[in-house]
Amino acid sequence: MNTHHTHVPPAAVRWVGETDGYLELLDQTRLPTELVQVPCREVAQVWEAIKTLRVRGAPAIGIAAAYGVVLSQREGPSRERALAAADYLATSRPTAVNLFWALDRMRSVVHAHAEVDTLPPRLLREAAQIHEEDRRMCRAIGRHGAALLGDSAVVITHCNAGGLATSEYGTALSVLFTCQDQGKSVRVFVDETRPLWQGARLTAWELQQRGIAATLICDAMAAHVMQTHHVDAVIVGADRITARGDVANKIGTYSLAIAARHHGVPFYVAAPSSTFDMALREGTHIPIEQRDASEIAQPFGHAIAPAGIDVYNPAFDVTPAELITALITERGIITPVSEQEIRRVVDA
Amino acid sequence: MNTHHTHVPPAAVRWVGETDGYLELLDQTRLPTELVQVPCREVAQVWEAIKTLRVRGAPAIGIAAAYGVVLSQREGPSRERALAAADYLATSRPTAVNLFWALDRMRSVVHAHAEVDTLPPRLLREAAQIHEEDRRMCRAIGRHGAALLGDSAVVITHCNAGGLATSEYGTALSVLFTCQDQGKSVRVFVDETRPLWQGARLTAWELQQRGIAATLICDAMAAHVMQTHHVDAVIVGADRITARGDVANKIGTYSLAIAARHHGVPFYVAAPSSTFDMALREGTHIPIEQRDASEIAQPFGHAIAPAGIDVYNPAFDVTPAELITALITERGIITPVSEQEIRRVVDA
Numbered sequence: 001m002n003t004h005h006t007h008v009p010p011a012a013v014r015w016v017g018e019t020d021g022y023l024e025l026l027d028q029t030r031l032p033t034e035l036v037q038v039p040c041r042e043v044a045q046v047w048e049a050i051k052t053l054r055v056r057g058a059p060a061i062g063i064a065a066a067y068g069v070v071l072s073q074r075e076g077p078s079r080e081r082a083l084a085a086a087d088y089l090a091t092s093r094p095t096a097v098n099l100f101w102a103l104d105r106m107r108s109v110v111h112a113h114a115e116v117d118t119l120p121p122r123l124l125r126e127a128a129q130i131h132e133e134d135r136r137m138c139r140a141i142g143r144h145g146a147a148l149l150g151d152s153a154v155v156i157t158h159c160n161a162g163g164l165a166t167s168e169y170g171t172a173l174s175v176l177f178t179c180q181d182q183g184k185s186v187r188v189f190v191d192e193t194r195p196l197w198q199g200a201r202l203t204a205w206e207l208q209q210r211g212i213a214a215t216l217i218c219d220a221m222a223a224h225v226m227q228t229h230h231v232d233a234v235i236v237g238a239d240r241i242t243a244r245g246d247v248a249n250k251i252g253t254y255s256l257a258i259a260a261r262h263h264g265v266p267f268y269v270a271a272p273s274s275t276f277d278m279a280l281r282e283g284t285h286i287p288i289e290q291r292d293a294s295e296i297a298q299p300f301g302h303a304i305a306p307a308g309i310d311v312y313n314p315a316f317d318v319t320p321a322e323l324i325t326a327l328i329t330e331r332g333i334i335t336p337v338s339e340q341e342i343r344r345v346v347d348a
Numbered sequence: 349m350n351t352h353h354t355h356v357p358p359a360a361v362r363w364v365g366e367t368d369g370y371l372e373l374l375d376q377t378r379l380p381t382e383l384v385q386v387p388c389r390e391v392a393q394v395w396e397a398i399k400t401l402r403v404r405g406a407p408a409i410g411i412a413a414a415y416g417v418v419l420s421q422r423e424g425p426s427r428e429r430a431l432a433a434a435d436y437l438a439t440s441r442p443t444a445v446n447l448f449w450a451l452d453r454m455r456s457v458v459h460a461h462a463e464v465d466t467l468p469p470r471l472l473r474e475a476a477q478i479h480e481e482d483r484r485m486c487r488a489i490g491r492h493g494a495a496l497l498g499d500s501a502v503v504i505t506h507c508n509a510g511g512l513a514t515s516e517y518g519t520a521l522s523v524l525f526t527c528q529d530q531g532k533s534v535r536v537f538v539d540e541t542r543p544l545w546q547g548a549r550l551t552a553w554e555l556q557q558r559g560i561a562a563t564l565i566c567d568a569m570a571a572h573v574m575q576t577h578h579v580d581a582v583i584v585g586a587d588r589i590t591a592r593g594d595v596a597n598k599i600g601t602y603s604l605a606i607a608a609r610h611h612g613v614p615f616y617v618a619a620p621s622s623t624f625d626m627a628l629r630e631g632t633h634i635p636i637e638q639r640d641a642s643e644i645a646q647p648f649g650h651a652i653a654p655a656g657i658d659v660y661n662p663a664f665d666v667t668p669a670e671l672i673t674a675l676i677t678e679r680g681i682i683t684p685v686s687e688q689e690i691r692r693v694v695d696a
Contacts, residue, residue, distance in 0.1 A: 032654040192644065192652065194542060194566040200645070200653040208654050215658040218542040218644055220567035220600030224665040227602065252568030254575065258610045259603055296540065296566055302648045304540065305548040306380040306556050310563045317572040
């Protein structure tokens with residue numbers, strides 16, 4: 001049993017009220033210094049929140065987008081507005097496959113029901129269902145993943161694959177929260193995750209809130225930590241996983257995977273089965289979002305580089321299956337990481 | 349011949365005047381947004397400038413410290429004050445072996461000359477000699493290193509091993525400046541180098557000043573760059589190199605070396621022979637300076653992590669000889685990197 005003092009942080013995504021209600025997002029760009037909840041009553045606000053990373057993390061984006069489609073019905077039931085909202089929201093982030101998956105489920109509701117008057121409650125029910133399924137998936141990921149760690153584990157993680165990225169427990173962090181619930185001792189080195197510091201701002205905050213020992217490091221320190229400390233595992237989330245097990249995740253994940261392999265440290269990727277894009281085989285075919293130079297060159301508006309310098313700012317990288325010890329899904333552990341094993345567990 | 353438009357940046361370290369003169373440092377903590385030259389007339393100012401990284405880079409620290417000993421004579425010739433200054437300056441940075449080496453040369457001047465009245469000019473001559481030797485060493489490193497690169501080279505570098513870290517051309521960057529002088533095409537991906545951004549602030553600035561194509565990246569993007577672009581080499585500097593060829597350099601170097609090995613990209617370390625500490629065999633014995641948590645958790649005073657978070661901030665890491673393709677010194681190229689080859693080239 002968990003005997004630590006823990007505090008459950010506010011939800012990243014929450015629907016308030018019935019079909020005439022609104023979506024409340026915890027503005028993740030303001031954490032950890034400010035706790036700001038943003039009410040969204042229009043589809044465009046949800047699009048903006050996803051685009052500017054107020055809500056981020058593949059599952060949370062999917063849930064927010066699903067509720068975003070519900071918002072399209074506030075002016076009255078409309079199949080056209082629901083489908084237009086789904087199309088529009090799909091343009092907010094190019095890499096997150098959960099976004100497309102969630103929006104496809106919302107489109108299916110529109111296509112399956114001829115009667116337009118009952119569309120709003122049906123859409124809300126579907127979005128709430130996606131939300132609840134994600135909650136259960138996160139718990140299942142945590143249970144499967146916790147079995148991979150011993151009674152005392154030192155872990156490195158990158159970016160934020162915690163409750164803020166999902167509905168409750170997260171994916172990578174669910175493994176750690178579940179270990180804590182089981183009374184295991186967990187210590188986490190948290191990559192700050194440049195350029196947007198999701199590790200420092202969000203993961204360090206979530207771990208601190210739940211009373212898990214966390215140590216913040218710069219991304220390029222992780223290899224040094226593996227060289228000088230005992231590290232039991234690296235655990236990260238995923239934005240998209242191909243049929244052969246190549247993983248697109250926050251930039252820096254690939255570098256960490258290479259370092260883990262070099263040191264013989266197991267490298268785990270925790271993600272729900274909705275993250276798998278079985279239509280893509282090779283990770284090299286995943287489109288990589290390029291983001292603005294200012295994220296790197298002007299942190300907090302402070303110029304760290306000379307004016308006019310060229311900047312390369314890919315949001316994601318691709319870690320090939322060969323570097324991944326196991327994939328942790330709500331349906332079980334996939335190891336070795338191969339198309340055959342993935343189809344056996346995910347496509348069953 | 350170099351046909352690019354280039355601009356020679358101001359010197360990192362400059363002595364102004366005779367024995368009653370002063371040391372002028374280019375404040376590297378203010379670059380690239382402000383060009384501030386700091387006059388130092390007291391030993392304590394030099395100590396502070398080294399400690400707070402106003403002057404940084406192993407050779408530049410050694411040169412500044414040597415001139416710092418000269419400043420001890422401004423109140424009049426004194427063997428005791430010279431030796432006390434050397435002892436004091438040695439406490440400013442624990443890792444930089446050039447610092448101890450330069451201070452030992454200054455101490456030798458004190459011990460070799462019984463006559464105290466001529467001590468100030470002798471000390472100034474020795475410091476200027478260290479300075480001039482470094483200038484020539486940097487040029488020689490550049491010539492040897494340039495032979496390792498072809499007519500068109502794409503290179504990744506980390507931190508700043510340029511003119512700002514030395515007397516003129518630098519070590520790692522001297523290789524690139526020399527390629528440019530020889531009419532070769534050079535393109536550089538510059539690691540920003542968290543936590544203090546020496547790559548973004550200093551290397552990007554130096555390359556831009558000299559008209560070399562530079563692209564700024566976050567440190568954890570380097571592996572992704574190697575995966576998605578053709579990269580000919582990684583070139584970095586060194587703070588200390590052991591007898592077997594283990595290299596202590598800015599934190600993040602080790603991570604980069606592992607990524608280079610994984611991609612079959614040659615990994616070069618450029619450093620003068622004064623960087624070698626032949627009394628140390630194993631890199632694991634090099635003391636690693638631990639720096640303040642605020643450098644990571646509060647960039648520009650802006651909290652990126654929750655208050656009270658634990659932070660690990662090692663200033664250096666150690667790259668084992670096995671990951672290094674060649675060491676580039678002013679005496680020639682050392683490859684393979686082994687104690688035997690090091691003794692043959694450096695100890696000759």
